[in-house]
Amino acid sequence: MSSVESAKKLAAYRAVDENFPPAAKVVGIGSGSTVIYVAERIGQLDNKSDFVCIPTGFQSQQLIIDNGLRLGTIEQFPHIDIAFDGADEVAPNLDCIKGGGACLFQEKLVAAAADKFIVVADYRKKSEVLGRQWTQGIPIEIVPNAYAKVINDLKKLGAKKVDLRSGGKAKAGPVITDNHNFLLDADFGDVKDAKKLHDEIKALVGVVETGLFTDLAQKAYFGEENGEVSTWTK
Numbered sequence: 115m116s117s118v119e120s121a122k123k124l125a126a127y128r129a130v131d132e133n134f135p136p137a138a139k140v141v142g143i144g145s146g147s148t149v150i151y152v153a154e155r156i157g158q159l160d161n162k163s164d165f166v167c168i169p170t171g172f173q174s175q176q177l178i179i180d181n182g183l184r185l186g187t188i189e190q191f192p193h194i195d196i197a198f199d200g201a202d203e204v205a206p207n208l209d210c211i212k213g214g215g216a217c218l219f220q221e222k223l224v225a226a227a228a229d230k231f232i233v234v235a236d237y238r239k240k241s242e243v244l245g246r247q248w249t250q251g252i253p254i255e256i257v258p259n260a261y262a263k264v265i266n267d268l269k270k271l272g273a274k275k276v277d278l279r280s281g282g283k284a285k286a287g288p289v290i291t292d293n294h295n296f297l298l299d300a301d302f303g304d305v306k307d308a309k310k311l312h313d314e315i316k317a318l319v320g321v322v323e324t325g326l327f328t329d330l331a332q333k334a335y336f337g338e339e340n341g342e343v344s345t346w347t348k
């Protein structure tokens with residue numbers, strides 16, 4: 115296993131071991147490559163028939179099923195005890211950029227519905243200022259036919275570059291999210307006030323949600339290159 119992969123696993127296992135409430139009834143499961151290890155660890159619990167897991171997208175739903183966990187929906191269980199998720203970049207105040215895996219809307223829905231939101235990541239995600247490590251831009255989910263207007267609006271707000279995320283080799287044309295929307299990646303350089311920028315972007319007609327997660331995470335676990343785990347707490 116590479117050092118990055120083992121860092122992800124260490125962070126995820128430690129986060130579950132230290133935070134999973136013995137009496138949990140509803141648990142949010144995020145998306146991405148680090149959360150794979152969260153689902154694996156939760157799947158090793160003896161009491162896994164006692165709680166349901168709420169996914170943040172298609173991949174997350176498969177992780178829940180593959181690890182023998184009970185699947186529920188956010189419509190059935192709008193109050194979540196604890197949610198675990200990865201991040202693309204984390205600032206010391208625990209503001210995050212998320213959405214690299216195109217799941218940001220459901221990830222934010224689950225995080226916002228959770229009493230406790232724990233971030234798991236490897237050492238590359240730590241950042242003094244958001245926008246310095248994750249340089250491809252802030253992911254923004256938009257209603258498809260609004261894309262041209264929202265690109266113009268984002269440039270007026272100060273974005274240096276805005277890309278309509280494409281499917282690359284896997285799909286000609288734009289990525290379609292689990293909610294049948296498009297994604298923009300907007301590069302604003304250093305993000306000094308994530309809440310303010312989020313509010314400005316969210317106010318644009320056509321925007322569904324932004325990948326700026328502010329005031330949501332209580333603790334972040336980082337797997338380090340040397341095999342240790344460090345934490346940042348709000």
Ligand SMILES: O=C(CO)[C@H](O)[C@H](O)COP(=O)(O)O
Pocket residue numbers: 144145146147148149199200201202211212213214215216217218221
């Ligand atoms: O926000 C996300 C998906 O939309 C992921 O949580 C984020 O991209 C981190 O993924 P990984 O653990 O693979 O680095």
